[in-house]
Amino acid sequence: SQKIEQNSEALNIQEGKTATLTCNYTNYSPAYLQWYRQDPGRGPVFLLLIRENEKEKRKERLKVTFDTTLKQSLFHITASQPADSATYLCALRGDNQGGKLIFGQGTELSVKP
């Protein structure tokens, strides 16, 4: 069956370091992969999208890589700040024609000053 897995344990890093979050998937051939940020008590907010034919995408301090051979995406936040503390979700577009997204369980990131 289709499965998406993210680091289940919370990631704790020091301010200024690079945070790296992992998203692995199986039994899936997604057209694209997205990363969302979710703060406590709020809905997810879209951050980045990377397509199957793209290896890397950047936006300000964010970088996403996509390896369709390894079936893995890495999400990096460089020069991390305490304000980056949140849960980060990866999501794959479903196989049907609608916009149905399949989400991982999320990784909680905590950046300490």
Add this chain to the structure above:
Amino acid sequence: GAGVSQSPSNKVTEKGKDVELRCDPISGHTALYWYRQRLGQGLEFLIYFQGNSAPDKSGLPSDRFSAERTGESVSTLTIQRTQQEDSAVYLCASSRSTFGTERETQYFGPGTRLLVL
């Protein structure tokens, strides 16, 4: 409106009661999605609408769950005879369309926190 809104923000109900959750999408967005998020879990797809039609209801957990959308705007998710396992945050999202690149960004509301006692 400026963003997706949902009501109520919190709902506490007794097992066996029916509940209705409301979603107001961003004006002009033709696609609308419902997800469920259990504590500490990722989002679980329930149903989506393109216009007032629901092409994919595959995520609805049981026949106690139903949803409708009218006027290509407001949507209501109804849970009948609620059970304790229905306790979760119910999130609604909208996008410009479900076709092409316009489906790619989904804008989420703050969710309705449902607690079934």
